[in-house]
Each structure stands twice: as structure tokens, then as C-alpha cells.
Amino acid sequence: MEVREVDLGAYEWHFCQKHPSASIDAYFGDEPKDDANTRWFPAVVPGMVHLDLFRNKLIPDPYKELNEQKVQWIGEIDWVYKCRLPKLSFQENASVDLVFDGLDTFADVYLNGRHLGSTDNMYIAHRYRLASADLAGETNLLLILFRSALKEGQALEKKYGKRELWNGDSSRLYVRKAGYHYGWDWGPVLMACGVWRPVRLEVYEARIREVAIPITLSDDLSQALIKFNIDMDCDVRQADKYDVNISIGETENSTILQSQRISVTKQATASTQIKVDKPKLWYPRTHGNPHLYTVKIDLLKGEQLLERRHKTIGFRKLRIVQRPLEEDPGTTFYFEVNNLPIFCGGTNWIPADNFVPRLTDEDYRQWIQSAVDSNQNMLRVWGGGIYEQDIFYDTCDKMGILVWQDFMFACGLYPAHDAFCKNIETELSHVIKHLRHHPCIALWCGNNEDYAIGEEYHDPNDKGPWDDTPFPARKIYELIMPDMVKQLDPTGAPYWPGSPYGGVGGADRTVGDIHQWNVWHGIQDKYQNYSKLAGRFVSEFGMEAMPTLSTMLSMWNTGTSPVDQYAQSRVSDWHNKATGFEARIGKYIMENIQFPAAGDLPAWVYCTQFIQAEAIRYAISGWRRNFGGPGHEKTSGALIWQLNDCWPVTSWAIADYYKKPKAAWYVAKREFAPIAAGISFVDGSDNTKVSVWGASSKLENVHVNIFVRAYRIKDGHHVFEHTEEGVLLANQSTELLQVDLCKGVRDDLRESDVVLCAQFYAGDQCVAQSTLWPEPFKYIHLPDPVLHIQYDINSITLKVSNPVKGLWLEGNADMAFDDNFVDVLPGCAKTIRVRNWKGEKLAARWLGYNRLESR
Template structure:
């Protein structure tokens, strides 16, 4: 046996101290009803029947006392002697704890994001041993720390959160509840060994020619051994390199050069080969003592900030293996308020959902957690880039010597853990902390790099010294960005760095038809709210009488300030409403969210115009997921049920897509007659001026035949059409038509298709008069959906139709939904598991 590793499980818990629930303060230990290695107090209390499910109705308010109590966890483990060393390894404890082994204090913690290795050989005894962890109320500790110092400014949550290194969203956010939980949220392990490997890290430097990978394997060990061997297997399993080194220290570096490496690419651009790096420790007689492996992808990743042709500022784009990439993706928050309830299968489903949705990147947002290893492993496997924030969000964080020391350890531990993951291509110091400081009119000199903690913005010490130093030291080839957003003279500067574009929904509450005027070099946040699936609403609203859009419980599950006015504003500006029942309102909000977000992606991808013209290089929607069942900006709800926006983004982010813009859009959206000489009021002749382009994300040019039709919405009559052969350049947008004038006296939809030489449709797009609420559809409109063969739905229509939604009771998923359709087209939608002849429900815009 090389080592003996025991993962502690079968935890028991008790309430150690509570000012409000005396009945729980006793010596009675309650065994967890599960055998998981990780756990948190709220789910355990639910399992024991002592609190209601916090996600249902307004129960989150009824369980606030849990966060103000102290709790204890204990586990029993068996120890067998026979090894020279024995350690207890704590991957993560949440947050303030004192740890006892056989009633001897061995550890105190105050940072959720730290791991700990504690030698315990002298404290364990043969047979049963007892580990007890006392969890102090992080909420009360945070209030105590704040009271001893001062209140700092913030957005979201209770201000005391800024004083503790704990997941900030536990204190409440504008999309999530306040549930300050605790527990052994990562594994606790007993490891007995003569020698063990505590860390393998691989740092690779890929030559600009991509023909060599200069690789450093960093090995950290504990215990006694004679020599170590490092072996590298190529993705096909063949031996690439092997080297043995004599023991010199518990820190070893082995350097290799891998010639002509197989490189890792994002999923739209190539394969995801992974090399296996294995380290073994041996005695002098070649007896193997320990073994540990890591799967690592090799790639050259850069963030390019260069002058642009014809526009001010600089680019901000990601380049992987010398390939510039327009990044279409999402922001990622923790997928559960109690993420120990998430399984590896849950993470797989979420990452697969992003990949299937044509998303290139997930941004791990700074108010949650540094995600579990499985998250990054799946991003490596599936080719999803990761933008990694450090865990600071929406606050003017204080500076104390103790916090600075704790944050230094946190940063070094987390970067050491994450640097093996080829998916991680950027670290960012915080989320919106510079923006908050600007909103408070705090002035600072960007050139000042000394005495930062003494300024009005003391957290600059973390963002501009401690965090970048950790990245430079431990992952020197990974880009570090001071904050998000961060760039030019202000965080709102659209010409440098990244921006968060919240002037749709927040801020000036611009019409979403103005997205083309709201671009930045990289838009790392923007969004629009929508209701989740009706079944999701019913999961958190138990009374049927409250299952309507304006009920108190439904409102309680929307944590955004002013959501009633803002959601209604965008609906009433754009969508015709015939009913306020739950089904109608859900459809309206999801339809509007889909139109809004699709328009942003379409406008911004257009600005990816080739070398030196990377005017917009990325769009990360806020947000992909939810931490509880709620109404929010998520494009997929808590139960992984995609909203219509998910499919709209998928279409707009496809490797080959078409775009359309009509120049009367903004004027029509206002509901007022246009003032231009070439545009006329409703009821008389109008002259549309239309642009058409394509975006090709592949590395090869595409040829095809462009078909453009201008179709009267009500009658379905084609009032104007044109065709032309087109060449679409690789990895950029290509414009085909500009300012095409089309006279018409009706509401006209522009329908564009790209055909290959055989006449098959490579891409399609449509553009409708805005606002959509003014449209009238033919009363004879009929949309048919049939399952003519297993796993496929065939959709046809006799008139132009907007936002066709397919639905089958149960768990059937579709590869497209919420799409437009036109007479003469046959649209085939994949629906895995759907049997031939199955009944498919159809909904579409303005259906009576």
C-alpha cells in the first residue's frame, strides 16, 4: 500500500449556541441523513425536519436565525498505524472554525478559501478517533469585525460581509437569498504515508511558432523518499518524456521541452487533447511510495491590447494558439446556495449546456466561490475558456494586516490549484469594485503603487500588488486584469479594457434596440430579466392562488430592486400583451429577453472585423445560471431549463451566422414618425435601409449564395428580393449589403438565408419592424409541428411567424426553440428521445 487515504463522511451535527432557538442547544448529536463527504448546515436542518425548505415560498426569511447560530460537526474515523506520517487535510472549511482531534485543538480557520494540512501522528490512536469542528456564526463574526473598525460602502448584501473571506453571495444579492451557511464544504481527509505528493503543477511556455512547449513540472512532497520520476504521456497514451531526479527538497522542478505539441483549443476552434503528467516517489530500492497524476492541456493564451485602425483606444481580445477569438459566453455564479448539494453530474450538465449553446467562455464571478476542481476539469475537457475573478465583488473592501496576510495565502493557494487548467486564461482582481469607488467619487492616482492601503481605496493593495504578484509568481503566462470592469480613464470607457454595460435594465434604461451604440472593446456583463419555466415557478410557489406574476411570493423570488417597473417597461415598450396570466407573462418576458440579448450579440459580433479592427471582441451575458429557483437575468433557470434567450444566443453565437440591421429601428422603437427625408410615418410609404452581413468564426473562408427577401408580415407576400454569390472571410464579419433601399407601405420582415452549392441552408436570419407590439399577423396563420421520425420535430408555417416555441410534457429537450419561420421553409429541430408521432405543443407570438 502506497498511502492510506480516508475521506471523512457520515457527519453528525448539533447547534452549539443560539440566542433564538434554545431547543436546539443541547448535547444531542444528529447524524446527517446522507453519507456525502461534504455538507452544510441548512440542508442538514431541512433533512432533519427542523427548518422548512428555504427555496419554497418565503421560507428563506424564516430560517435567518440559522446564520446567527454557532454549529458543530463531528466525524469518527479509524486509524491503523504502520506509516511514518499522518496528516489531516482540510480542503475547505466555511469559515470561522476551531478544530479538535480527540478533544485537542489542532487548527483555527478564518478564510473559507484556504486549505490546511495538519500533522496529527502524535494525536491519533489505533482504532476510532473523533474529529470535531466548531463553526462560529460568520454573520456575527463579520458584524463584530465591522463594529471594531468601520462600515464600508457596497452594493448588495450586508456591509459586514466585506470583513470576512467567505462567499459574498451568502449575504444576499440582487438575484439570490440571504442564507449565511456553514459546514465542511470541501473534503476532509486523513492521509497516512511514508512519502506523499501534495501538489503537481505544470507551467508551459509555448513558442510563438507553436512548435515547442517548454514545460516546468513543479512537485511538492511531504515525507521521506530517495528519488522521484516524472512521466509525460501524449494524448494518445504514448510516452512523450520521462525523467528521474534524486531527492533534494520537498520542492522539485523538472523541465521538459515537448516538440511539436498537440495543442488545446476552445471547442469551436479545434480539439482538446490532454497530456498526462505522472509523478512517482521511490525508495532507494525502487519501491514505489506515492503516485499522483494530472491531465493538462497545452496552449498559448494571450490577451491582446493593441492600437486599432480608425478607432480610438486599444483592442481587448483573447488569442489562443495565435488565433484571435471573438468570445461569446456567460457569467457563472454558484449554481446553488448550498453547493454541496451539487453533484459531478450537475456540473457536467451545466458545462455541456454552455457548449451546446455555442458559448466559448464562462466568467467565474467574484462574489461566489473559486469553483470545485470538477468545474475546471470539465471546462478543460469540453474546450470552454474560463475568466476567473478573485473573490471580491461590489464593495469597498477594508485593509487590515490580518486580511492582507489571509488574502495572500488565499491567492497563492488558489492560483497554485488552478494553474494546471488550460481553460483558465485570465485572472481578474475583483468585480465592480473600481466602479463602486468611482460612484463614490473617490479619487486615486493610477500611477501610485506604494502606500495603497493608506488611501481612500485601500483594497487597491490587494488588486494591484498582492493578487498580481501571486499570478506572476505562480502562473506567469496567465494574463492579470486589475478588475472587471477596468480599462481607460474610467470603468465606463468603451475604448479600453472591458465594460459592464448596464444601461439596458439599470442606469439610463436605454432601449435594447440601442445595443449597437452601447458597445465596448469587451462587454463582460450585460443582461435582461425573464421569468423561468412555469414548472420552476410552481416549484417555489406552493399555493395555486399565488401562481400569478404579481403575487407576493413571486415578487419575493425576484431580488432585484425596481424589477416591477423595469421588467414592465421593457415588456410594454416592445411586446403586445393580451393576458397577465402566468403562462402569458412567462412567454412575454422570455420572448422579450431573447430578442434583447440576441440583438446585442448580433450587433457586437458585427464589429469583429479582422486584424486591427477588433472593435468588439467579446460578450458575456449576465448570467447563465441561478443559485435558487427565481426570476432573474439567467438564461437557464435553477433546474437547467433553458429560457428562450439561451436558444437565441445559441443562434447568434453559431460559428456561421447572418446579421441584419434596418436604419429605422430606433425611430420606430420610439413610436414616433421618423424625421429623416428617407423615412416616413406609419400609414404612408416608408423606405427601409438595410445592412446585411455574416460572421464566420471558423478559420476557413465560406462561399455561398445569399438570398434576401422582404416579406409583408400580414400577407406573406414577397415585396422585394435579391440574390448574390458571396465570399465570407475567415474569423471575422463580412458585410454584403449596405443601405439597401426598399420602398414599402406595410410592416415588412427581412428574411435572409445563406445556401451552399446544393441549396442547403447554411445560416438564416430575420429582422422584424420594431417595436414588435405594433405587428399584426394573418388570422389564418397556422404552424404545424410533427414528429415524423424519432428524435426530430418538423416545423412548417403558411405565413411569417415570430418566436415559435415547442413544448413536450416531461424532460424532452430541443436543440432550438423560440425561432422564426416562413412559408416554404421546413425547419427540423432535434429532440433526443422523442418518439415518432408524439404530440408537440406549439406557441408563437400573438397567437390567440
């Protein structure tokens, strides 16, 4: 018989609050028997209790106003979900499994009053084999009790002891639940529960339980060896009646390249191997095409098809290279894909909603498209969230985005007692097996910042045991995880114990990866010093900024008076979870630009985004400059904290909850571009000499004409020009030239009245530009740029008479700009492609002009 799936989410579900003193037996009827004031309400599965409460108008929107405070009770009580299934008849001798892809988190599952099992891990699937009588009734009651994860965790903490952490209630360290549900420095405390991933019945006589597809590429990349190891669920006495047919073909054109039929052994396994000559390789999008192949696995009984599985794979050789640098201390830390060193430019990814089940596949595609559109080639799935939905990894495969995959441990000294470790081993087995076939997976990483918290307890020379130390989870990161990755993904992504990790401590900038938080956190250094704060791979850094104005306004209820919608209001402050944000936002604005008026919310949005964008520019430009040729890969990655938000909030994200780009998103796009330009004053030259460099991810040398120009700010006069030919070396940064500035320019520089510009031209096309303004900007008197906007159907062209800094354009709600937050110079028109323009005049704002003006 063919494998049959019954989607239980298609049936009617209901939920109710469980009375604290009632037994679960009281809920097996149509109405709870414990409390007349408690009744069943309609529910949606997959879903979460907050969504069901809001849908039934039982709570306010947790994302508005201060409503987060009003819904804290939800996480402190137990909830009951039920579904009545009709009588279901199945073929005699069929196996029937009840399968939950995810239950959040402490759940007891009952069918017709029989307790099937308990769960304590939201990250794994749960499968229950049913007896023939379990679904024989005219109706069959599936009931799930969700116990409060907060209270369950606190009970475990009371038993085992309180442990050190950053962010959230300390009991979360004992609970295998998304850490960010407990609140983070960018997210609310919303302790969800529910059937958060699909639930179904699987009916079969035999099924494919597990597929492993380890792939080995030859050193010269000319041949791929694919091994197939398949495990079955079936009556082992009948196993030799089944065959497996495996075929492989290119995903793009569905052409079958090879096919092989093999018999299932008496141990209910099947294995074989296939060689592919001259395979088309999978590359990160910045360095080639992400070619994909589709593997089709058919389970057969004679000629009857029982089940078909599809797996998408890619052929790529990937490793992390750590070797001594030629002129600098420490070692490299770069990803090499198909023998090519890769500069990884990207962002950190957090869950895109506190209530993940309401995210659609299209939401995920749009988010990853946002990464692609901003020239990123890596996303880091951060360890305080979730192992993402399948569509996330499928889309990264397709779009050529590398994924740094944290295991779900973040910012804490986790326990490592036997029961906890056993739970972790089950989780790791499930996750690695589920994700290992994805070519996008570039790294398995043990945790986020746990070594930073445990640094004073971490002696790299101590090889354990660590059970009686304050940092027992080293057993998980240094023994359990690497062993399981080696066992379950032997030819796939490498393993790294944590992030940051390397050297004696997590702050060692010469080994491994670092989180560079000495800007914003730490010593709160000037962002202009980012280039001096480089590490071998910077996997976190960032600067806070408000979201777009429309997203800021969405924090208030409809009809709120504009008088109450200001930057330092109670609501605005509530929607910023960072400790000390008031002083830090104030510091960076005060140091760099003129302070906006207290009640001018649009000006505050612009100014915070200006600071964020400039900080991101300094960081990426300086660190990408460090990615030299062989032996000189001093910095090989820059991952911005963070790409996205999980609710409307002021945070480090470069695109807000509604996917609207901030100014920093456009800066990242330019700095991560295939060709990027840089210009700075030469150290020690007293601003009399400038250096120009370029960075390229192109795989061949690029010849460019380099223009270094200077413009007087007060009147736009072009006062200096130097032209030279140069060659951008392939797949690295190149120091191109140094230019002595003439006396007149030096005098104007002392008066903060000259802006310098480096432009690269290929033919008559400007392929990269970088500007160098006198700083701090707060001292500059910026004249009206005399902005002219020329409109076309799909583009606009910007022209100015005087230099303009940070020009920001706004149109209708659906309008999208190819570029924004731009510097425009006299005689250098800037053309920007637009989508969804409806003919209206655009509004513009720029530094020194804190008003939106239609032009």
C-alpha cells in the same frame, strides 16, 4: 510506505446547535450538557448545515414559498459537528495529517479535546499534523465548532469600520466567505456553514506536496518546453532516498510520449524539464480541438511506489492583445490563443446552488455541456461565488471552454489591513497553485465591480500607498495579486485588475472591458440600442426573464391553488431579488409587446422570455459585427449575465435552476454559431435600404449564396427577393452587401406590414438566418400563421402560411429541442431535431398568440 488516505466523510457525523452560553467542553460527550432541548442529529459530510437541518425535517425547504425568511436564524448562531473515529493504527514513524479541503468559514477544530487550530477562510484547505497519541484511543472524537460568520464579520466591521458595497450585509467585506451567501440581486440570504469539501486523513512517510508545471511554447508553436518543480513532505535527512518518475502522454489514447526519472534533492525538491516537438495544441472549442496531455508523477523509494499524482495539461499560447485600432479611439482587448484572435462568446457563471455540496459531477458536466451546446467558448467565474470544484475546470479543459477566473472579491470596497492581506496572500497562493495547470484558465481577474464602486476614489495616477483612502484594496488588486500571479503562474494566464476595468473609469468603452448595464440598470436604454453601447469587451450585460413555467410553479408548495400562482403574487415577487424589477419588466414589455393578462402566468413567462431573447439577440449580433479583421477588432467579447441560477428565481439567467433553457439560450446559440447572419436598416436611409453582414469563427473563408427576402405579414405574400454571392472572411465579421428596397416594400414597411429576412446558403443548406421585423411589435397585427408540424422519429418540421415570430414549442418534461423560439417564414420550412420525444403532440405559442396550443 505508500501514501494512504482515509475518507472521514465515510464515518458517521452528527451536528447540533450550540447554546450561546455553553463552553465547547460541554459538547465533548454523547449529549450536549448545556441544554436538555438540544440534541445531536445525523449529518452528511461534505455538506452544509441547511442541508442537514432539512434532511432531519427541522426546517422547510428554503427554496419554496417565503421559507427563506423562516431560516434566517440559522446564520445567526453557532453550530457543532462531530465524528467518532475508531482506533486507527499506523506504521511507526508515519506522518499523519488531518486535511480539510474546505471549512465554511470560522471554525475551531478539536481532536479528543485538543484544539488543533482555527480557520477564517472557506476558500482554502487546512492541514493539521497529528501526534502519534492523537488517534490512539478506542474511539477518537473529531469535533468542529462553526461560529456565526455573520456575527464574526459584524465584530470585525465594528473594529475596523463600515465600508461601502452593493448587495448583502456590509460585514461580508471582512469575511472570506462566498459573497452570494449574504444575498444578491438574484439570490437568497442563506448563511451556510459546515464541512463543505472533503475531509480525510493522509498517512505517509513521504508525499508530493506541490507540483508546478510551467509550459512555454515557441513562437511558431512547433515546440513546447515543460518545466517540472516538485516539492516534497518528508524527513529531509532521508530525502535523497526518493526518486520521482515523470511521464507524459496524450490523454486521448494513453500513449506515453516521454518519461524521465530524477532524484529528490536534500532540500526535498525535484526539478527537470522535457521538450515536446510538434505538440498537439489546446484550442477553445470554436477554433480547434482542445487536445490534452496527462502528466503522471510517481514518488518512488527504490522500486516501491509511494504516491502517484495525475495532472492534465494542454499546450497553448495565450495573451490579451491591447493595441490601437485603425479607425476608432482606444485600444483592442481580445484574447489571442495560439496566435489566433478569438471572439469570446459566452456567459457569466455563478454557483449553481446555494448549497454547493449537493451538486454532483454530472450536474457540472450538464451545465458546461449547456454552454457548449449554445456555442459558447468562455465562462466567467464571477467573483462573488466560489473557486469552483475541480470537475468544473476539468470539464472546461476537456470541452474547450476558456475560463475567465475572478478572484473572490465582488461589489465592495474591501479592507486592506495587515491581517486581511495576509489571509488573502494565503488564499491566492492556494488557489493559483491549485488551478494553474488548467489550460482552460484564460485570465486571472482581481475582482468584480470593485473599481465601479470605488470610481470616485480611483485616480490611476495615484501609485499609493492607499491605506488611508476609501479604496485601500487597490493594494491587493494592483500590488499583491499581480506579483503573486507573476510568481506562481509565470507562463500561464495573464492578470487583469478588475472587471470592469480600463481607461480613467470603468465606463470607458474604448479601453479594457465593460459591464454594459445601461439596458435594465442605468438609464434603462432601449435594448434596440445595444449596438451603440458596445465596448472593446463586454463582460456583463443582460435582461431579466422568468424561468420556465414548471420552474415557476416549483416555487409554490405542492397543492397550492392555481388562483394563487400568478406573476405578481407574493411568492413570485419574493423569488425576484432585483431592485425595481416591477417597473423595469413592465417598462420593457410595455415598450415592445402587448401586455399579458395579469393572472395568466404562462403568458408572463413567455413575454418576459421574449423580451430577454430579443435583447440578447440585439446585443450579440451588433457586437459580434464589430469583430473585424486586424486593426478592426472593435468588440472582441460578449459574456451574457448569466448562464445559470442558484435557486428557482426570475433573473438574468438564460437557463434556470433546473437547467431548463429559456428562449434567450436558443438565441445565444444562433448568434454565437460558427456562422451567423445579420440584417438591419442602413442608418439615415429612412428604412429604404438594408445592410447584410455575417460573422464567422471558421478558420477559412466561406462562400455563401445570400438571399434577402421580404414577406407581407398580413397574408404571407413573398413581395421582394435579392440574391447575391458573398464571401465570409475567416475568423471575423464581414460586411456583405446593401440592398435598396423597392417602392412597394417601402410602402408596406410604413404600414408595419413587412418582415425582411437574410439567409446564407452553402449549397442547398441554410447555414444562417436573421429576420428584421417592424418594431415595436405591439403595433403589429399578427395573423394566424396556419402552423403545421410534421413529426418524424428524431425531428419535427415546421411550416407556416404567414410569418410567425418567436415560436415556442413545449413537449414532455424530458424532451429537448435542438432549436426553439424560432421565426418561421412562408416557404422556408424549419426542421428541429428533438430528443426524448414520446409521440405526444407538441404545444406551441408565438407572439400575438398567448396560449399554448397542441398541434
